[in-house]
Every structure is written in C-alpha cells, then in structure tokens.
Amino acid sequence: MTQLGLPEEIVACLFDLDGVVTRTAVVHAAAWKETFDAFLREREGDRFRPFEQADYDEYVDGLPRADGVRSFLASRGVELPEGDPGDPPDAPTVNGLGNRKNDLVLAKIRAGGVEAYDGTLRYIEAVREQGLRTAIVSSSANCRDVLRAIGAEDLFDVRIDGVVAAERHLPGKPHPDTFLAAAQDLGTDAAHSAVFEDALAGMDAGRAGRFGYVVGVDRVGQAEALSAHGADRVVKDLADLGGRA
Structure with missing residues (x-):
C-alpha cells in the first residue's frame, strides 16, 4: 500500500x-473562544486574560466537550460544579458552559455551512x-x-x-x-x-x-x-x- x-x-x-x-476545527475554536472569553470577562473583570489559540490546542482540541471545559478552566485555576447535561447555556456549571459552546458552534455551522x-x-x-x-x-x-x-x-x-x-x-x-x-x-x-x-x-x-x-x-x-x-x-x-x- x-x-x-x-x-x-x-x-x-x-x-x-x-x-x-x-x-470545522476553526469553527469549534471560535465557539470556544466566544464561550470562555464571556465567562472569564465576567469573572475576572480588569484581570481578564482571553482564551488563545494555544489554549485551544493544549487544553480543548480533540477532547469531549465537558473534558475540554474542565481542562481549560483548571489551567486558569477555576473549578465549577458539574451540573447536569441538560443545564441551560447560561448556567455557571461545566455542562452549562459546554452547552453554551455547542449552541454557538451549531449556529456558526448553520450560518457558514460545513x-x-x-x-x-x-x-x-x-x-x-x-x-x-x-x-x-x-x-x-x-x-x-x-x-x-x-x-x-x-x-x-x-x-x-x-x-x-x-x-x-x-x-x-x-x-x-x-x-x-x-x-x-x-x-x-x-x-x-x-x-x-x-x-x-x-x-x-x-x-x-x-x-x-x-x-x-x-x-x-x-x-x-x-x-x-x-x-x-x-x-x-x-x-x-x-x-x-
């Protein structure tokens, strides 16, 4: 062969x-950035440090959604309750953040196609x-x-x-x-x-x-x-x- x-x-x-x-990897990266930046900006205020491509590559890329949330937040010293898979996207939980990202990526895929x-x-x-x-x-x-x-x-x-x-x-x-x-x-x-x-x-x-x-x-x-x-x-x-x- x-x-x-x-x-x-x-x-x-x-x-x-x-x-x-x-x-779609670039679409996923953009959805993760939008999700994490909004979360971190609200949490950190003036100390806000954005989610970068290097964060995506090291902590999120290729992982199941909830694992990606846990992995990146742990790198920033943040721990959230797990919540439930059906948590709304504004819930301050691992599943909530994951669902927020999923809603964003689906919207981006529908808007731009695959x-x-x-x-x-x-x-x-x-x-x-x-x-x-x-x-x-x-x-x-x-x-x-x-x-x-x-x-x-x-x-x-x-x-x-x-x-x-x-x-x-x-x-x-x-x-x-x-x-x-x-x-x-x-x-x-x-x-x-x-x-x-x-x-x-x-x-x-x-x-x-x-x-x-x-x-x-x-x-x-x-x-x-x-x-x-x-x-x-x-x-x-x-x-x-x-x-x-």
Missing part, C-alpha cells in the same frame, strides 16, 4: 472529523478502493449531521462519535478507547489500524493505543508537537500521502 503511504499490514483507517475531514477537505475525501475514496475499511472517530455529538452536510456519511463503515461514546461509556481522547472501539467494530485490532488526527490529544490516543500507524495532519503549524506526541508521519494534507489526490 505504498501508493497510500501506509505500511502493508494496515487494513483499517480511523479518521478524526474536525480538522482532518472537515474545516466545508470538507477535498484532499481527505479523495484519499478516503482511494483507501476504500484498495479494500481497506474506514471509520470516523470524533468527540463531537454533531458528527452525523456534519457528515450528512458534506455528503460523506457513506464513506465510513463505522462511526464512533460523542453520542456513541456516551452510550458505551467510552472515555474520550487522549484515552485510546474510541479508536480501539472503532477498530474492533471494523473487525480488526490496533496493530492493523492507522489513525489520522490533527489534535495533540489524538496523537496521545494513537500512541497509548499502540496503533500500527499514526498520521498527524498539521493544519495550524504544529508539526513538531504532533511528532512529539506520537505521530509516525506528519503531513499538511492527506493528499500528500498519495492515493488519487
């Missing part, structure tokens, strides 16, 4: 959604033509809607997203459990599966799960960090790997 840029033993490809298949990375879609088509199995692995609860919006739902044999993870009680990235579940659902194991991720937490998950190959997709200039967190290869776009791109 040198034409795909993968080792011969790989039989399954596990793709992250945001930042790998779709350009754009796919064409190089990724062509690569996935080439992978499937070679007989490899494919899965989408995302912490997003909106994964299916996003795939439908770009007409890509049929490109994946298995979907492990925020909804499925909650149903199966699977911990999110940087734990490898969602990727391992995808491999198992595809009828294989980690050693024969490749992970495609743009988030550092996704790299950590790939390394922790001992997957056969881990590809880091560098959309924001963090190639060195992706390698340090476990990428076997880093590319700017999956078109760089080969296939029909």
Whole structure:
C-alpha cells in the first residue's frame, strides 16, 4: 500500500472529523473562544486574560466537550460544579458552559455551512478502493449531521462519535478507547489500524493505543508537537500521502 503511504499490514483507517475531514476545527475554536472569553470577562473583570489559540490546542482540541471545559478552566485555576447535561447555556456549571459552546458552534455551522477537505475525501475514496475499511472517530455529538452536510456519511463503515461514546461509556481522547472501539467494530485490532488526527490529544490516543500507524495532519503549524506526541508521519494534507489526490 505504498501508493497510500501506509505500511502493508494496515487494513483499517480511523479518521478524526474536525480538522482532518472537515474545516470545522476553526469553527469549534471560535465557539470556544466566544464561550470562555464571556465567562472569564465576567469573572475576572480588569484581570481578564482571553482564551488563545494555544489554549485551544493544549487544553480543548480533540477532547469531549465537558473534558475540554474542565481542562481549560483548571489551567486558569477555576473549578465549577458539574451540573447536569441538560443545564441551560447560561448556567455557571461545566455542562452549562459546554452547552453554551455547542449552541454557538451549531449556529456558526448553520450560518457558514460545513466545508470538507477535498484532499481527505479523495484519499478516503482511494483507501476504500484498495479494500481497506474506514471509520470516523470524533468527540463531537454533531458528527452525523456534519457528515450528512458534506455528503460523506457513506464513506465510513463505522462511526464512533460523542453520542456513541456516551452510550458505551467510552472515555474520550487522549484515552485510546474510541479508536480501539472503532477498530474492533471494523473487525480488526490496533496493530492493523492507522489513525489520522490533527489534535495533540489524538496523537496521545494513537500512541497509548499502540496503533500500527499514526498520521498527524498539521493544519495550524504544529508539526513538531504532533511528532512529539506520537505521530509516525506528519503531513499538511492527506493528499500528500498519495492515493488519487
């Protein structure tokens, strides 16, 4: 499978959604910034320090929504009650902040649509033509809607997203459990599966799960960090790997 840029033993490809298949990572980052900046400005007043891209990359990107809230707030020395999953978006709880972010990201997606990375879609088509199995692995609860919006739902044999993870009680990235579940659902194991991720937490998950190959997709200039967190290869776009791109 040198034409795909993968080792011969790989039989399954596990793709992250945001930042790998779709350009929604920037939409998520903007929604997180709006959410956290409003919260911090009200809480800190004159001491307000905004949420930055570096905060998104280190504390939020790739994590399940509530984990992202906890992770970033802990970095600022803030602890909130958990609340309940149904908390309103103005509730001062972990779930409330997470729901506020989700409302914002859905509004941004509806306003601007969802754009796919064409190089990724062509690569996935080439992978499937070679007989490899494919899965989408995302912490997003909106994964299916996003795939439908770009007409890509049929490109994946298995979907492990925020909804499925909650149903199966699977911990999110940087734990490898969602990727391992995808491999198992595809009828294989980690050693024969490749992970495609743009988030550092996704790299950590790939390394922790001992997957056969881990590809880091560098959309924001963090190639060195992706390698340090476990990428076997880093590319700017999956078109760089080969296939029909």
